Amino acid sequence: MAEPHAETTAGVEHGAAAPHVEPNFYGLTAPMFIGLAMLVVIAVMIWQKVPGAIGKALDKKIAAIRDQLAEAEALRKEAEALKAEYEAKSAAADGEAAALLDRARHEADALLTKAKDDAEALVARRSRMAEDKIAAEERAAVEQLRATAADAARRAAAQLIAERNDAAADAKLVDAAIGELGRR
Template sequence: MRRALAALIAATAATPALAATGPFISLHNTNFVVTIAFILFLGILVYFKVPGTIAKMLDKRAEGIREELNEARALREEAQTVLASFERKQKEVQAQADRIVATAKEEAALAADQAKADLEKSIARRLAAAQDQIASAQSAAIKDVRDRAITIAVAAAKDVMSKQLTAAARAKLVEESIAQVETKLH
């Protein structure tokens, strides 16, 4: 601190005021008065320890800035930690969403396969029912045709027999039929 004061005094002494003509040390020389006032001002500042106070204030301010920087670093690290946590959670949520989508696709595929199998079974049942109905209708039609054929054959036989057979032939035919029935029943 004293070196700085000595350097200041030396710098002040080497001013152009010393190069002026006439007596320098005179109260009528304004340069001399300003120099003396400046040196007194610096002396008062040193006496009241203003440079030390300013240094303390600057140190205090530097310490405050250092604390703010440390706090900012801590906040930055905390923010990075939170960001990393959110990124992990986002990845986990994305992975879970991917699993849900994959599961849904699998279930949809299984449901589609099941629906296809059910549809095939339903079609097979309906086809079988339709075939049964067709077979039933066919057998009913065949029976109906047989019944009509029998009725027509009996009627035709009756007409033919009534026209061609005589009463004796009819009696003989009835006796043969009764005998035939008797042999089949016993």
């Protein structure tokens, strides 16, 4: 048993490092096995048409992305159209609001002018009514004063007549009035 050990150490000096020998299988080393395995995997992938399947999958993915981009573009255009429509509606609403405000101001001015005119007419009508009432009261007071003056004059005249005329003068007056009536 010492012999095999002697073979391996025969060429090696004492204290020197042994040369490194790579393991192999029928002359194939580990890197060769890796390369061969890679070639087999690539060959199987080509035989099973994996690159075509990958290409088809990528084409499908590209088509899906294109469809999404087209849909996004359509949505963007629709959003821009909606934005333009709402901006137009907003501008129209602003114009209508300004027109309504202007119309409201004109109506308010017209109402204010009409109210002033109506108030002035009412004041004038009330003044006329007051003046007419005052004039009527003045006429009534003048007529009452005349009636009072006439009554006072009648009483004064009756008193004067009574003082100046006695019963004999009255009898003469009555007889003269009756005589005059008889001649007619």
